[in-house]
Amino acid sequence: MSDPPGEVPPAWRRLDLGACEPYRAQTFAESVAVSVAQGEAPDTLLLVRPRESYVSLGFHQVAEEELDLEEVARRGLTVIRRVTGGGTTFLDPSQTFYQLVYREGAVPGVPGEGGARDLAHFLRGPLRCLHELGLRADLRPPSDLVVAGRKISGNAGGDWEGAHILVGGLLGSLDVEAMADILRSPHPRFRELLRSEMARELTSLDHELPAPPAGEVLPRCLARGFEEEELFRLVPGEPLPAEEARFQREVLPRHRERSWVHLPPLPPRAPREVIRAVKVAGDRFALAVRMPGEDGLYLAVSQSGALVHVEHVEGERAGSSQAIPPGDPRRTELEGIVARWAGA
């Protein structure tokens, strides 16, 4: 997808924030969104990396449902609820973020076509950077960048204060232990399953490249990727005093409020069969399932709604080998449960 030939790409401000504490790394873009929406600043690309590891919740997620809060505390991790979509992420200093803040109309096409359009449009930039690094990377819609089918970059977006925010990052290295351990787990084996699934489905620059890029190489590569795709021209800039002030006065206090991170409890759930679902990457999920009328617990992996692995970890019929082969009546019943869950 490319813009009509001959059009001069619009000028965007480039903000290099460098290595920042987690709140600034994750949320300064919200302050920028206000000035962009009000016309005080042009559309802006922020390039930043976190100085420390932290946990980011998707806008709609409930911390108590998603996180093992004891483990998060034990690791001394800050939890930040971002204003964009998607699931829980573990961020660490190996990652480089790009955050795009822009007004409606910045993306060619019909206004209101939805986030998938914007993601497909702008992710050409980081994709080009990955290509420049020598990686055969692709976009897996709506928002993953993958190398040989394994996710190396997660992305999400949202509307905030009258502007659009698209955030994403490149994984520098992979800490599947931390990624899995911060998530709430209904059974110890579920966490093991998460680790193995993440190791299978995710990758990182240090795994793919003999010499991972250091220092400012990645921010420069990302900026070049956006420009070479002619998505915009970058003009180096600094945060406005108003953006710094708003960040300190409004954004930071809101994010530090307990009620922002820990939402009010949801109403009691009706009894459910799928009691825990974690999206590993793409359409692949790790699931914990309770069968109706049975005390046991089943763990499963689904891909696009179909079961690819099932094991029985609790209950009278749980065997020592645990894995349930195709054709077993329990697996057939689970296939129906998971298909209904995926189609909901």
Add this chain to the structure above:
Amino acid sequence: MGERDREGGSASGTDPRQTLPEASGPRSMEMQACPVPQGLWARRESDHSFTVGLREETRQKVGRITAFRGPVPGSSYRSGDPVVSIESDKWVGHFPLPMDGIVVAVNESLYQDPSPINRDPQGSGWLFRYRPTGIHGPEADPPPSRTQTPSA
């Protein structure tokens, strides 16, 4: 989606804390649905409240909705205040209140399972119900008899 579907005006992001699980369903489905701005529909109920949901064309445009948060029942909002957030394709969008009003109910079942918005956005996927309190609404201003401050 959400604010992306606005036909004008601006809105801030919805505060995800705007949720309180106390709600009941719409009492009357007899009134005719009418379009309002920002990709929503509104239907006047027999108690002079309005039930609000997502227009079918909006839902088709934004794709499969995977999460929803609504306003706080009992709270007053101004026209244009973002009161609903939805998520689809990893994108969060917000919808503003069509006119000043007090929210009287939220479809709390959508918090755990937003799939009715996808299946039946004009029926069981309704989002919230409110009573207008002013005449600042953009297009769908009700007649004066419907704008009295409710006692709810």
